[in-house]
Amino acid sequence: MSQAIPRTIPEYLDQLRSALRGADPAMIQDALYDAEEHLRAELAEHPELDEAAMLARVATSYGAPDEVAEIYRVKEGEVEQALRPRRRQPVAEKSLLARFFGVAVDPRAYLALFYMVLTLATGIFYFTWVVAGLGMSAGFAILIIGIPFIILFFATVRALSFVEGKIVEAMLGVRMPRRPQAMQPGGSIWQRIGAMFTDPRTWSTLFYMLLMMPLGVLYFCIVTIGFSFAIGLTLAPFVHLFSPYGSGIVMVDGDYVTWSAPLWSLPFVFVGGVLLFFVMLHIVRGIGQLHGQLAKHLLVKAG
Structure with missing residues (x-):
């Protein structure tokens, strides 16, 4: 009925x-x-x-x-x-090996990689904006401009959360709002503004923006260290074969000493670097999926 x-x-x-x-x-x-x-x-x-x-x-x-x-x-x-990608005919289930190496052609892995690098910049910006905004709001609270400033600050936080949602949806593939969140309908303008302050999603958005800076630093370290190590292992055998100094130069008691890895170990080093590269792509894609769910939980108002 x-x-x-x-x-x-x-x-x-x-x-x-x-x-x-x-x-x-x-x-x-x-x-x-x-x-x-x-x-x-x-x-x-x-x-x-x-x-x-x-x-x-x-x-x-x-x-x-x-x-x-x-x-x-x-x-x-x-x-x-x-x-969803269209399939003209049913595709047989891929083997474990195909799924492992297939991450190299998955756009989600590279978009998540770019997002994790970008998070260092956006995280610093969000953290600075929230800390400065809350600090200035507390300072202006005793002045006549305090209330308008606080309202404006919370309005900018809602706008930034909408922008972050668009970035998350574009890069991490998680469905986010495509319209800004309207204020609570009904009542006077002051009641609607008050509802913005009492909405738990407003405070979870502030928490998300504060959390983005440590997450951005963590993501950046994972990407730079992991992929640098993978690329270094992959290129190490070629450096060993074509460099006149062998595998590298180290300083011992003020003297430079060259060292060389055994020739039999070079193929294993190369294979280890290649495998680590694919493992890092899987890790990055997984982190992207987890972060997308975190963003949706903290930025989107529950139904």
């Missing part, structure tokens, strides 16, 4: 949220934003109608909450299907 026609926009959004229960939280946020934007635009275009009359009118055009929810579910499934 369909629900009764809602009489207010917040009631419509509540019914839409209820109809979308269990769906992807990012998709729910997009649907709620689109619905509120459309309904408020309809209300502005027809000032002679109250909310109840306007909602009764758009129920046949925009759709009732359960109808809109079904449209979004279908559309989301179609988009996911379109984004």
Whole structure:
């Protein structure tokens, strides 16, 4: 049995949220934003109608909450299907060896690698922005500009979380909101601003931005050390064969001493470097998947 026609926009959004229960939280946020934007635009275009009359009118055009929810579910499934790589014929399950070396042609591994390097810069920026913003908000709290500054700071945090979500979706392949998160509908402007401060997702976003700096340093160290070691092992046999100094030069008691690895070990060193390179690609791809889930948990409002 369909629900009764809602009489207010917040009631419509509540019914839409209820109809979308269990769906992807990012998709729910997009649907709620689109619905509120459309309904408020309809209300502005027809000032002679109250909310109840306007909602009764758009129920046949925009759709009732359960109808809109079904449209979004279908559309989301179609988009996911379109984004998946098409296969003309069934492909046999790959062997363990093929899956191990197949990571070299997986774009997700290289996008995650780039994201992990980029996180060092974005993490420092987010950390600095949050620490400076909270510090200045505390300092301005006793002044008349304190409240506007705090509101502006939290608004910028919400905007940065939306930008970070777009980066995460593009590079890590995790579905993130494609619409900004609207303030809590209903009530006065002060009640809506207050809801922004009491929303747990606001504080989890601040925690995420503070966490990004240590994560960025950790990711950068994993990438640089791991791949440098892998490339070094791969190139070491060629350096040994073509360098006049053998495998390298070390200083012992103030004197330079050349050293050489046994020739029989060079193939194993080369193979070890190549294998480590593929292992690092798997590690990077796995970290990217884990970070995507962390970002979705902390940045996206639960349905």
